Amino acid sequence: MRAFVVRELAHPSGINLSHDVPEPTAGKDQVLVDVYSAGLNFFDTLQSQGKHQSKPPLPFILGSEFAGKIAQNSPIPEGCPYRPGNRVFGGTQGSFADRIAVNWNELLPLPDNVTLEEGAGLFxxxxxxxxxxxxxxxxxxxxxxxxxxxxxxxxxxxxxxxxxxxxxxxxxxxxxxxxxxxxxxxxxxxxxxxxxxxxxxxxxxxxxxxxxxxxxxxxxxxxxxxxxxxxxxxxxxxxxxxxxxxxxxxxxxxxxxxxxxxxxxxAYKRNEPECIPLVWQKIFDLFTSGKARPVTYDRIFTLENLSEGLGAIERRETWGKAVVRLRKDEVNEKAKL
Missing domain, CATH: 3.40.50.720 (NAD(P)-binding Rossmann-like Domain)
Incomplete structure (x- = not known):
């Protein structure tokens, strides 16, 4: 599996993409998600250098936002509303990888009128x-x-x-x-x-x-x-x-x-968890009404040139949300034809 692994603290430009990372296994209450797109953030560059307040133990996979689909071989925990192939988005450490394991209750369903690339930058x-x-x-x-x-x-x-x-x-x-x-x-x-x-x-x-x-x-x-x-x-x-x-x-x-x-x-997850779903509902209402729409930067990056994307953010060259595409949504691509 491909993943952007930080083994030693360094600027992303000094880290090479790994191609032989073991695939994750789902723990209790977790599902496996095939990552289609991941959001790039300025704090990714800080975290890879140990300059961000969130400091995962080494080695760790960089990235915090993603959109994708529940993997076909994913376990489905009791109470989980998602099924293999469902489009979801969320935030968890390690999104710059082909597949992630994440607690199902930390996922959100991706609205039908939002693409996977747009969804990568929502969370x-x-x-x-x-x-x-x-x-x-x-x-x-x-x-x-x-x-x-x-x-x-x-x-x-x-x-x-x-x-x-x-x-x-x-x-x-x-x-x-x-x-x-x-x-x-x-x-x-x-x-x-x-x-x-x-x-x-x-x-x-x-x-x-x-x-x-x-x-x-x-x-x-x-x-x-x-x-x-x-x-x-x-x-x-x-x-x-x-x-x-x-x-x-x-x-x-x-x-x-x-x-x-x-x-x-x-900190809302810890102090006011009841507020989070209400905020998301209001945001989804804006998308449904057409009054707002996620905006992505017009250059889509890949895992192979991920550090270029983070560098562009660092130099303030980007606008909207810069994202990494890990795989194409073949089903939706065919539906458009």
């Missing part, structure tokens, strides 16, 4: 963006929302969710080409380039000097963005793709009457 980005905007920031129709890194995986999901729920969305990115993607593909109303000094003035002009009600920041631009936040605004801390963890002056929080709100999606 982290969409619930992160939905729960942040709706559950944590209390998004309302008519709100002004500023999304940084708006063409990225979580960013473009946030843009679509905010638009679908009636917000006015300002995409923020570091290049005009990324802004064009956020508007053309994501549906953002406006765009501002935060590589240009004084970009916050453009936001204030767009909002008639009011500022934005919600800041969705996955980069580490909270301090800069607070210059254009509205009274009673909510600033969402989603991540630190820029590399630096900010220190926020508390007097600004007081003077502007604002809230700084964090989101740790992974």
């Amino acid at each position: 982290v980005t969409w619930p992160t963006s939905y729960q942040a905007l709706v559950g944590r920031a209390g998004l309302k129709s008519g709100d002004w929302v500023l999304v940084t890194a708006a063409a990225g995986g979580v960013g473009i999901a946030a843009v679509q969710i905010a638009k679908a729920l009636g917000a006015r969305v300002i995409a923020a990115a570091g290049s005009d080409s990324k802004l064009e993607i956020a508007k053309r593909v994501g549906g953002a109303d406006y765009g501002v380039n935060y590589s240009k000094p004084g970009w916050q003035k453009a936001v204030l002009e767009l909002t008639n000097k009011k500022g934005v009600d919600i800041i969705y920041d996955a980069v580490g631009l909270i301090n800069d963005s607070l210059k254009c936040i509205a009274w009673n605004g909510r600033a969402l801390v989603i991540g630190f793709a820029g590399g630096a963890i900010e220190k926020i002056p508390s007097n600004i929080i007081l003077l502007k009457n604002i809230s700084i709100v964090g989101l740790h999606l992974g």
Whole structure:
């Protein structure tokens, strides 16, 4: 079996694909899934170097998101609703492999109108963006929302969710080409380039000097963005793709009457597990209605050039969700012909 095995901590560019990895065996309450596509994330590069908070013991298989089908020879545990051939998606350590063993209750059925490649990038980005905007920031129709890194995986999901729920969305990115993607593909109303000094003035002009009600920041631009936040605004801390963890002056929080709100999606499983299925149902409703659609980068990577994909993310060349294709969905391909 092919798998991207980390035997010694190193940058992905220094790790070779393994071709002789033993196939997994299903444990209690587990099923076997043939992986068709896997999502690429910036934190994969950190994890392979031991720089991420999640540190699996060596050796381990890299990757955390996938979409695929229940294997034909998979055991079906008692109570499991899935059958061989069913399309599923989820998140587990080791998704950069031809086959994985995963607890069946950690899988979700892939909606009929979502492809396996689109499904590979759902598990982290969409619930992160939905729960942040709706559950944590209390998004309302008519709100002004500023999304940084708006063409990225979580960013473009946030843009679509905010638009679908009636917000006015300002995409923020570091290049005009990324802004064009956020508007053309994501549906953002406006765009501002935060590589240009004084970009916050453009936001204030767009909002008639009011500022934005919600800041969705996955980069580490909270301090800069607070210059254009509205009274009673909510600033969402989603991540630190820029590399630096900010220190926020508390007097600004007081003077502007604002809230700084964090989101740790992974901790919901432990602290609010009942919230997770509700969030997914709302996301599936958006897909069914056609108001939102998963966005994948226009270059599909393979296991053989996986490190190129992670490098492209690291250099901020990608947009939407970058994915790896492990095998083609021959059934669906024939159905299209």
